[in-house]
Amino acid sequence: MSLLRELDRINALRPLDDALANTLRRLDPDTPDSVLAAAALASLAVAQGHAGFDPAQPRLLVDAELAWPEADSWAQALAASRFVATPAAEDLQAEAAPLVFEHGLLYLRRYREYERRLALRLRAIAAAAMPETGIDALAPLFAQLFPDAARGDAQARAAALALRRNLLLVTGGPGTGKTTTIARLLALRIVQALQAGHPPPRIALAAPTGRAADRMAESLRRAVRQMESFGIDDALAALPGEASTLHRLLGVIPDAPRFRHHAGNPLPFDIVVVDEASMVDLPLMCKLAEAVADGAQLILLGDPDQLPSVEAGDVLAGILRAAGDGNTLRADDAAALAPLLGAAAVASAGADIAPAAEAAGPQTTLPLFPAEPARPALPAPPGLHGHRAHLTRGWRQSDSLQLAPLADAVRRGDTDDTLALLRAGSLANIHFHDGTDDPLAARGFDLLAHFRGLANAADPATALAGANRLRLLTALRDGPQGARGLNARIEAQLSGRRIGSPPAWFPGRLLLITENSYRHGLFNGDVGLCLFDASGALLAWFPGGSEGVRAFHPAALPAHESAFAMTVHKAQGSEFDEVWLQLPRQDARVLSRELLYTGLTRARTALHIAGSAEVIAAALGRHAGRVSGLGWRLGE
Numbered sequence: 287m288s289l290l291r292e293l294d295r296i297n298a299l300r301p302l303d304d305a306l307a308n309t310l311r312r313l314d315p316d317t318p319d320s321v322l323a324a325a326a327l328a329s330l331a332v333a334q335g336h337a338g339f340d341p342a343q344p345r346l347l348v349d350a351e352l353a354w355p356e357a358d359s360w361a362q363a364l365a366a367s368r369f370v371a372t373p374a375a376e377d378l379q380a381e382a383a384p385l386v387f388e389h390g391l392l393y394l395r396r397y398r399e400y401e402r403r404l405a406l407r408l409r410a411i412a413a414a415a416m417p418e419t420g421i422d423a424l425a426p427l428f429a430q431l432f433p434d435a436a437r438g439d440a441q442a443r444a445a446a447l448a449l450r451r452n453l454l455l456v457t458g459g460p461g462t463g464k465t466t467t468i469a470r471l472l473a474l475r476i477v478q479a480l481q482a483g484h485p486p487p488r489i490a491l492a493a494p495t496g497r498a499a500d501r502m503a504e505s506l507r508r509a510v511r512q513m514e515s516f517g518i519d520d521a522l523a524a525l526p527g528e529a530s531t532l533h534r535l536l537g538v539i540p541d542a543p544r545f546r547h548h549a550g551n552p553l554p555f556d557i558v559v560v561d562e563a564s565m566v567d568l569p570l571m572c573k574l575a576e577a578v579a580d581g582a583q584l585i586l587l588g589d590p591d592q593l594p595s596v597e598a599g600d601v602l603a604g605i606l607r608a609a610g611d612g613n614t615l616r617a618d619d620a621a622a623l624a625p626l627l628g629a630a631a632v633a634s635a636g637a638d639i640a641p642a643a644e645a646a647g648p649q650t651t652l653p654l655f656p657a658e659p660a661r662p663a664l665p666a667p668p669g670l671h672g673h674r675a676h677l678t679r680g681w682r683q684s685d686s687l688q689l690a691p692l693a694d695a696v697r698r699g700d701t702d703d704t705l706a707l708l709r710a711g712s713l714a715n716i717h718f719h720d721g722t723d724d725p726l727a728a729r730g731f732d733l734l735a736h737f738r739g740l741a742n743a744a745d746p747a748t749a750l751a752g753a754n755r756l757r758l759l760t761a762l763r764d765g766p767q768g769a770r771g772l773n774a775r776i777e778a779q780l781s782g783r784r785i786g787s788p789p790a791w792f793p794g795r796l797l798l799i800t801e802n803s804y805r806h807g808l809f810n811g812d813v814g815l816c817l818f819d820a821s822g823a824l825l826a827w828f829p830g831g832s833e834g835v836r837a838f839h840p841a842a843l844p845a846h847e848s849a850f851a852m853t854v855h856k857a858q859g860s861e862f863d864e865v866w867l868q869l870p871r872q873d874a875r876v877l878s879r880e881l882l883y884t885g886l887t888r889a890r891t892a893l894h895i896a897g898s899a900e901v902i903a904a905a906l907g908r909h910a911g912r913v914s915g916l917g918w919r920l921g922e
């Protein structure tokens with residue numbers, strides 16, 4: 287049986303994937319079956335979050351014992367097909383073919399182009415020169431902001447690098463001070479401009495979701511308050527008080543795939559800071575990078591251990607592969623930043639990292655002293671080395687929740703450590719419900735009472751604040767431990783209606799918006815709740831607006847579902863005081879260490895993990911990694 291038929295037989299393909307293969311067959315009935323199957327798989331790959339399909343690892347996509355072609359002959363058949371372009375260089379636009387085969391990956395042409403354009407733009411942003419002057423003059427303020435700079439403080443290194451690197455990656459787990467560091471480095475850049483007699487740089491703060499943007503702005507305002515005694519009021523006044531979603535920043539044009547801002551109409555900002563970069567997919571990151579004005583600085587913040595974006599890409603992981611571990615400085619940066627970082631600059635200047643290519647330069651002139659052996663030109667630093675600072679020290683007050691040791695064991699995929707920590711029960715406010723598969727029947731924990739309480743809140747703002755106090759997170763969408771089934775059961779219990787009847791409107795119903803609606807100002811991932819208004823009308827309330835809450839008639843809402851239970855994927859970018867993380871009874875492919883890590887790091891004050899040791903072990907043994915060529919394109 288042909289591979290395409292076999293894939294159909296096991297229902298591995300979506301109708302869209304099949305349609306692509308069938309179109310190619312119609313256009314050329316002699317197209318080999320292996321090429322048709324690969325085309326369908328390249329389409330499926332995007333739906334599963336990969337940038338392309340790797341014929342050497344087909345089981346990453348379809349985990350089945352099929353008659354998979356041998357990788358080399360499959361690659362040869364692809365390269366020989368008239369439907370597959372094989373560009374001569376990674377920078378070149380591929381000729382007009384529906385598929386591109388490059389560096390071992392088969393791409394849908396559009397995704398190869400996103401990847402190529404993103405890499406080009408990131409390299410251009412990274413190469414742009416920063417103002418060389420004013421670093422010495424910043425030393426007193428820098429010492430105030432980062433008293434531990436000379437002792438290797440990674441936050442200080444991140445801030446100092448922002449004065450040298452036009453593309454900057456600041457990474458770290460929750461509470462490692464990414465936002466605090468951003469506030470301080472932005473203050474430094476503003477002071478630098480003011481000291482040079484320039485206007486302050488125009489700064490944009492953005493995040494992939496509204497909730498993440500709100501959290502970013504909130505953390506930034508707190509970090510600004512901490513700087514109020516430093517005598518830099520002018521600079522603090524120039525810091526933005528709000529953050530927007532990436533879509534809003536780029537300017538959505540209703541019903542068009544293009545944004546208002548792009549390379550031809552760049553963003554009017556000198557510095558663009560993007561939080562939760564791990565959630566940004568390939569097309570969006572490409573459009574963002576292209577919309578950043580020439581010479582403007584792009585700063586990406588993110589936690590590399592979190593789940594990758596739901597849509598195609600794993601962009602942050604690709605960029606970070608090219609950026610190294612973020613613990614070293616390039617030699618030229620170390621020299622320039624020595625007035626700020628002192629001894630730490632020397633200590634963290636990586637021996638393997640050569641000065642910038644422009645500083646070393648190819649030797650085109652005769653050596654001054656011919657007797658001295660000519661030294662070979664130093665190679666350019668690999669990829670984006672020297673553009674990343676990785677923060678590891680946790681700064682959160684952890685009296686109430688002792689998350690760090692568990693998050694670390696999960697991040698490492700260490701099953702023994704993870705289970706030992708969970709079973710010992712000695713981490714403050716972490717509770718392991720071993721083998722519990724029904725969160726609504728858990729002993730000593732009354733989820734329904736919490737949800738019922740929301741309906742009795744004094745006003746919508748109080749109810750919305752209460753809603754963020756506790757959330758039920760699931761690994762899966764479907765199945766008995768999935769968000770959908772649990773929502774149906776919770777709705778039934780709260781509304782008194784039968785399970786399976788259409789969702790009812792009742793006070794206290796939590797809602798999750800599942801599409802972007804610019805008309806309503808409601809976006810995918812926004813959470814609201816139903817409550818009566820003063821006149822007794824049942825309305826759906828969401829945060830925002832001049833009053834702090836906005837009301838909508840339930841019948842007029844964009845696509846939505848109940849939000850008592852939410853998948854970890856949907857909860858990315860949000861935090862809740864208390865989290866109940868419900869794992870499925872049986873292992874499932876979407877379970878991974880990144881999913882567990884993302885789920886448990888949503889908790890601020892208490893965490894409950896429910897599931898079996900076997901399922902936890904299976905999840906820890908799996909990576910949510912994605913196939914992508916971005917790291918390679920950026921010179922990993």
Ligand SMILES: Nc1ncnc2c1ncn2[C@@H]1O[C@H](COP(=O)(O)OP(=O)(O)OP(=O)(O)O)[C@@H](O)[C@H]1O
Binds near residue numbers: 682
């Ligand atoms: N250098 C520091 N000295 C003292 N407190 C700090 C420092 N850095 C961060 N903090 C504190 O640690 C907490 C977390 O910081 P911050 O919000 O900046 O972390 P984050 O990495 O942005 O977190 P998240 O992952 O939630 O976005 C805050 O209360 C902040 O005030």
